[in-house]
Amino acid sequence: MKAQENVGGASQPILQIPRIALLGNPNCGKTALFNRLTGARQKVANYAGVTIERKEGGFTSPAGLAFRVLDLPGAYSLSATTPDEAITRDVVAGLRPGEAPLDAIVCVVDATNLRLNLRLVLEIKRLGLPMLLALNMADVARKRGIVIDRARLAQELGMRVVETVAVASNGEQALLQELDRMAPFHPIKAQPLSAIDAVPVEATQQEVRRILAAVSNDSGDTGNLTEKIDRVVLHPLLGPVILALLMFLVFQAVFSWANAPMDLIKAGVEGLGSVVASAMPDGMLRSLLIQGILGGVGAVLVFLPQILILFFFILVLEDCGYLPRAAFLLDRMMGGVGLSGRAFIPLLSSFACAIPGIMAARTIQNPRDRLVTIMIAPLMTCSARLPVYALIIAAFIPEQQVAGFFNLQGLVLFILYFAGIFAAMAVAYVMKRSMGSNSLQALMLELPTYHWPHLRNLAIGLWERAKIFLSRVGTIILTLMVLLWFLSSFPGAPEGATQPAIYYSLAGMLGRALAVIFAPIGFGWEICIALVPGMAAREVAVGALGTVYALSQTGVELERSLQPIIAHSWSLATALSLLAWYVFAPQCMSTLSVVKRETNSWRYPMLMAAYMFALAYAASFITYRTALYFTGA
Numbered sequence: 001m002k003a004q005e006n007v008g009g010a011s012q013p014i015l016q017i018p019r020i021a022l023l024g025n026p027n028c029g030k031t032a033l034f035n036r037l038t039g040a041r042q043k044v045a046n047y048a049g050v051t052i053e054r055k056e057g058g059f060t061s062p063a064g065l066a067f068r069v070l071d072l073p074g075a076y077s078l079s080a081t082t083p084d085e086a087i088t089r090d091v092v093a094g095l096r097p098g099e100a101p102l103d104a105i106v107c108v109v110d111a112t113n114l115r116l117n118l119r120l121v122l123e124i125k126r127l128g129l130p131m132l133l134a135l136n137m138a139d140v141a142r143k144r145g146i147v148i149d150r151a152r153l154a155q156e157l158g159m160r161v162v163e164t165v166a167v168a169s170n171g172e173q174a175l176l177q178e179l180d181r182m183a184p185f186h187p188i189k190a191q192p193l194s195a196i197d198a199v200p201v202e203a204t205q206q207e208v209r210r211i212l213a214a215v216s217n218d219s220g221d222t223g224n225l226t227e228k229i230d231r232v233v234l235h236p237l238l239g240p241v242i243l244a245l246l247m248f249l250v251f252q253a254v255f256s257w258a259n260a261p262m263d264l265i266k267a268g269v270e271g272l273g274s275v276v277a278s279a280m281p282d283g284m285l286r287s288l289l290i291q292g293i294l295g296g297v298g299a300v301l302v303f304l305p306q307i308l309i310l311f312f313f314i315l316v317l318e319d320c321g322y323l324p325r326a327a328f329l330l331d332r333m334m335g336g337v338g339l340s341g342r343a344f345i346p347l348l349s350s351f352a353c354a355i356p357g358i359m360a361a362r363t364i365q366n367p368r369d370r371l372v373t374i375m376i377a378p379l380m381t382c383s384a385r386l387p388v389y390a391l392i393i394a395a396f397i398p399e400q401q402v403a404g405f406f407n408l409q410g411l412v413l414f415i416l417y418f419a420g421i422f423a424a425m426a427v428a429y430v431m432k433r434s435m436g437s438n439s440l441q442a443l444m445l446e447l448p449t450y451h452w453p454h455l456r457n458l459a460i461g462l463w464e465r466a467k468i469f470l471s472r473v474g475t476i477i478l479t480l481m482v483l484l485w486f487l488s489s490f491p492g493a494p495e496g497a498t499q500p501a502i503y504y505s506l507a508g509m510l511g512r513a514l515a516v517i518f519a520p521i522g523f524g525w526e527i528c529i530a531l532v533p534g535m536a537a538r539e540v541a542v543g544a545l546g547t548v549y550a551l552s553q554t555g556v557e558l559e560r561s562l563q564p565i566i567a568h569s570w571s572l573a574t575a576l577s578l579l580a581w582y583v584f585a586p587q588c589m590s591t592l593s594v595v596k597r598e599t600n601s602w603r604y605p606m607l608m609a610a611y612m613f614a615l616a617y618a619a620s621f622i623t624y625r626t627a628l629y630f631t632g633a
Contacts, residue, residue, distance in 0.1 A: 024108035026074035032166035103185035252410035269298035295550035338432030350380035384538030573627035584616035
């Protein structure tokens with residue numbers, strides 16, 4: 001592509017950077033190939049007007065040519081049935097306003113599953129755009145004895161065909177060399193989408209079968225370990241038991257494995273606090289640093305190991321190919337409440353954060369199923385709740401073994417996660433019935449081949465999660481802790497005051513006003529103060545409690561950690577009530593704003609906030625009163 005630039009009065013040609021797109025079915029290795037090409041040179045944003053993720057990056061070929069590459073959302077067909085597929089269709093066809101036309105398309109296909117992948121390839125070919133086919137996972141196909149005549153496939157499709165191994169070092173080199181051979185690129189306007197619609201789907205499938213018969217020989221396919229594992233993992237009786245056991249062991253590990261690194265972080269924060277306390281004279285700055293920043297931020301930072309352990313297991317299960325099996329296993333149970341098993345992936349994503357879970361619901365075809373999934377996603381226990389759970393469980397639940405094997409604290413955490421899942425299913429059942437929709441859609445999922453998790457992918461995933469958590473600690477949480485410290489320090493205590501200074505502060509006044517509402521569920525004014533900044537981000541509640549109780553204590557501020565303070569200050573009934581509250585509590589403001597963007601209406605975020613507050617208050621009231629009855633407090 002060329003443009004003209006006037007230099008010194010003369011018009012000079014400028015070579016524009018070619019723009020290519022990676023396109024393929026889900027689970028074909030397209031994103032792994034994108035990461036292999038671009039490395040850290042990626043820009044992630046959203047497509048204009050929607051919240052669908054847009055990944056673009058750059059790379060340089062062996063010949064020194066610069067390219068821009070776009071990772072399009074996975075699609076099975078250009079006859080779009082989901083918002084993700086609609087974006088892919090519009091970008092390829094040049095129908096997105098403000099989107100520059102593509103110079104070429106790289107179709108990424110799974111070499112072990114050409115039958116499913118070739119339909120999309122044939123549809124794109126009808127648009128008349130420059131194309132290149134990347135036979136990904138070619139090494140896996142060879143190991144299984146699947147023979148593909150690459151030269152004949154190129155002849156049948158009328159396009160260049162290369163082999164790639166996206167997860168292997170230099171596995172993209174053949175693709176880069178072929179792109180060099182295709183240069184220079186000349187932009188071609190895509191044919192109308194009617195060119196695709198004009199060919200019946202059955203005719204396309206017949207063409208796929210004809211091409212496969214000509215280019216592929218799978219008679220030597222000895223099968224693979226995946227089929228043998230699936231006979232056990234997808235067994236109607238053993239499968240759900242294995243899934244439950246895996247989830248249970250994950251939550252056990254969250255407590256059992258995290259003790260040592262948490263103790264190190266806690267000791268580091270307390271040591272830093274002691275150094276600051278001994279080095280600075282008593283005053284407002286000393287109070288801000290120790291009670292406001294270290295007391296609040298340090299109380300949250302200590303839970304980083306537990307969050308990383310939880311995500312380690314989720315990433316392992318995702319990378320090895322187990323998560324789609326879990327969706328398949330849960331399809332029948334979710335069908336009982338009117339949802340498809342396809343909702344499992346968005347709901348599982350919500351264990352990290354409700355925001356990506358809500359956005360992942362775009363892959364659900366049925367609009368009502370999509371809406372119900374969005375509305376129940378925040379009931380999944382997101383990672384921001386984990387610091388609150390971990391703090392209260394460690395303070396009130398003894399660290400002991402149950403049945404000589406299970407950690408009691410991990411067992412309680414498992415119950416809390418299960419309570420969120422059970423509540424989500426119950427709410428889904430009510431919503432689907434209230435919408436007057438009882439119809440169920442058959443679940444169609446592509447089950448990827450099992451493989452060992454790739455350490456590079458795990459490391460990148462954990463590093464990204466750590467960066468997100470630490471950035472929240474260093475921005476949102478730090479800012480709110482400083483603000484909370486100010487509100488908790490001014491105005492000072494009056495003459496002859498009998499309560500800590502925070503009791504008479506602006507924050508104390510707000511906490512005492514809210515305590516009128518929350519007293520029936522056992523929340524004192526200190527807890528009520530922490531609930532307010534917790535609406536910005538759940539984990540802020542722990543930092544807020546750290547600041548509030550640091551300012552409420554007399555003597556050296558950080559000589560006692562938050563855990564023994566609340567164990568001494570709260571009753572067991574209050575602790576259990578707060579745990580129940582956070583199972584159902586209204587989501588953070590950023591989640592509500594994403595719901596508004598996804599539904600294009602304020603009706604649903606307002607409905608979400610209202611029903612979750614009602615559930616949280618009712619659950620906490622029942623829990624508190626029941627605990628009072630049995631403890632006699």
